[in-house]
Amino acid sequence: MKIIGHRINGEVSFEKNSRLGDVYNPATGEVERQVTLASISQVDKAVSVAKNALESWSATPPIKRARVMFKYKQLIEENIDELADMVGREHGKVLSDARGSIIRGLEVVEFACGIPHLLKGEYTEQVGTGVDSFSMRQPVGIAAGITPFNFPAMVPLWMFPIAIACGNTFILKPSERDPSCPMKLAELLEEAGAPPGVLNVVNGDKEAVNAILDHPDISAVSFVGSTPIARHVYSRGSLAGKRVQALGGAKNHMVIMPDADLDQTVDALMGAAYGSAGERCMAISVAVAVGDIGDKLIEKMTPKVSSLKIGPWDDPDAEMGPIITRESFDNITNLINEGEKDGASLIVDGRNLTLQGYEKGNFMGGTLFDNVKPGMSIYDQEIFGPVLSTVRASNYDEALNLVKSNPYGNGVSIFTRDGDTARDFASKANIGMVGINIPIPVPVAYHSFGGWKDSLFGSNNTYGMEGVRFYTKVKTVSSSWPSGIKDGALFSMPVMK
Ligand code: NAD
Numbered sequence: 001m002k003i004i005g006h007r008i009n010g011e012v013s014f015e016k017n018s019r020l021g022d023v024y025n026p027a028t029g030e031v032e033r034q035v036t037l038a039s040i041s042q043v044d045k046a047v048s049v050a051k052n053a054l055e056s057w058s059a060t061p062p063i064k065r066a067r068v069m070f071k072y073k074q075l076i077e078e079n080i081d082e083l084a085d086m087v088g089r090e091h092g093k094v095l096s097d098a099r100g101s102i103i104r105g106l107e108v109v110e111f112a113c114g115i116p117h118l119l120k121g122e123y124t125e126q127v128g129t130g131v132d133s134f135s136m137r138q139p140v141g142i143a144a145g146i147t148p149f150n151f152p153a154m155v156p157l158w159m160f161p162i163a164i165a166c167g168n169t170f171i172l173k174p175s176e177r178d179p180s181c182p183m184k185l186a187e188l189l190e191e192a193g194a195p196p197g198v199l200n201v202v203n204g205d206k207e208a209v210n211a212i213l214d215h216p217d218i219s220a221v222s223f224v225g226s227t228p229i230a231r232h233v234y235s236r237g238s239l240a241g242k243r244v245q246a247l248g249g250a251k252n253h254m255v256i257m258p259d260a261d262l263d264q265t266v267d268a269l270m271g272a273a274y275g276s277a278g279e280r281c282m283a284i285s286v287a288v289a290v291g292d293i294g295d296k297l298i299e300k301m302t303p304k305v306s307s308l309k310i311g312p313w314d315d316p317d318a319e320m321g322p323i324i325t326r327e328s329f330d331n332i333t334n335l336i337n338e339g340e341k342d343g344a345s346l347i348v349d350g351r352n353l354t355l356q357g358y359e360k361g362n363f364m365g366g367t368l369f370d371n372v373k374p375g376m377s378i379y380d381q382e383i384f385g386p387v388l389s390t391v392r393a394s395n396y397d398e399a400l401n402l403v404k405s406n407p408y409g410n411g412v413s414i415f416t417r418d419g420d421t422a423r424d425f426a427s428k429a430n431i432g433m434v435g436i437n438i439p440i441p442v443p444v445a446y447h448s449f450g451g452w453k454d455s456l457f458g459s460n461n462t463y464g465m466e467g468v469r470f471y472t473k474v475k476t477v478s479s480s481w482p483s484g485i486k487d488g489a490l491f492s493m494p495v496m497k
Helices: 040-058 062-078 080-091 095-112 154-165 180-191 206-214 227-239 262-278 293-306 326-341 396-405 419-428 464-470
Strands: 002-004 006-008 011-013 019-025 030-037 122-128 131-139 142-146 169-173 199-201 218-224 243-247 252-256 284-290 345-348 367-370 387-393 411-415 433-436 472-480
Touching: 006 040, 006 180, 019 080, 030 080, 040 131, 040 142, 040 169, 040 199, 040 206, 062 080, 062 095, 062 154, 062 180, 080 095, 080 180, 095 154, 142 154, 142 206, 154 169, 154 180, 154 218, 154 464, 169 206, 180 199, 206 218, 206 227, 218 227, 227 243, 252 262, 252 396, 262 284, 262 293, 262 387, 262 411, 284 293, 284 396, 293 345, 293 367, 293 387, 326 345, 326 387, 387 396, 396 419, 411 419, 419 433, 464 472
Parallel strands: 002 030, 142 169, 142 218, 169 199, 218 243, 252 284, 252 411, 284 387, 367 387, 411 433
Antiparallel strands: 006 011, 006 199, 019 030, 122 131, 131 472, 345 367
């Protein structure tokens, strides 16, 4: 059985008597690899390596750091098939989806190629007589990233390319469920020219996470995962004096107005609810059908959900793969059971699917509920599976209030042909990312990604200029070169003359 180690200082390393975690192939249900789970001392080792690499990396001219990113982009493109296979094999998502997620991560590498321009500071001549001021952005030091299972390439790529391009060194703690792709991404960055120790991968679970949060030499922590863990990471990391951005879970609604183009909406909803088996933080899990469109929506969705093509990651015809683990599979099944008990109408039931040749795989069909209401567990909880709940709303205000009163605020979308309604919605929805006739409004790399309410703790979004701001500190220098004039000591608050 292959054992996955850590990647520290440019080498794969193993710790003696390390705890091990099982890495499954969700399609077969078999353990294909095991991963080492770091102890506190392994995290310490990675931090001291990152500390050694910091001095020269942070002093490397930004253009040279950018050149590493240019080369890295090329290497990711050359290795995309292998990376996508690693994602599909350990996460379960189908190859076309895995490739798409890598390309969205690659866009952040492309953004990081522009770092010399992005780090340019500000300069003001003559803020006072003979006094000039300039501000610069300097790296925070050692940054760490803790990432979820559902995007083993894309979410790490949201973080370390920007942090490293800004001159920081980085420790990545990927999900222990699918660690192979992040390990390969680190290897490729070294091949692109990043010196050893600039990016280190420490595999592990909560022991490693807490060691990162408590470590006095780590200055910034980026986290993406579920809301309870995001809350924990934010409070423990902040208490230890770090800057923390912690992105949490979601319950994304799609508001469907009576004037929406129904065929377009149904196609968009199918992909957004069932793509990646619903295991996306931007997946649509609630369809809010406004006015009289509900019956027509259910009528069109039912045959499509019933005939979703489900298969292993490497089946080119499959639209949706299996669920990550048996435990997640059981949680999703229990929530569907509860939905039925709570009185929602179960239109398509995805339980009890078996796939010939993959009887032990975590395969589940698409599930569609109608007449779901707040207070039911399927509405209140993040399901993170291929389950779509339809809620009926009699008018736009009722739909908007549903969105506004939800504790999560990651993504939302509205489907309508009416610009006035769309504009009002975009302005009033208290959600971080809004789509207008776009089902999954994940912003491009030069904007930024982040939710509101229980979907993000901390003040910075991830990537884009928000990423540059998060991974740098501003220093402002005021300078004067007085020649011969002596004012004597000044005891009042200095005012510019
Ligand atoms: P998770 O919260 O279980 O794990 C995320 C990370 O935290 C992993 O690296 C894991 O090892 C670590 N972790 C788990 N339990 C911990 C504990 N008790 N203490 C400290 N660290 C711990 O999330 P997941 O199941 O891997 O991913 C799915 C979740 O992530 C969903 O809730 C999804 O919505 C969310 N997510 C959010 C975004 C976003 O951008 N907001 C993106 C992707 C996923």
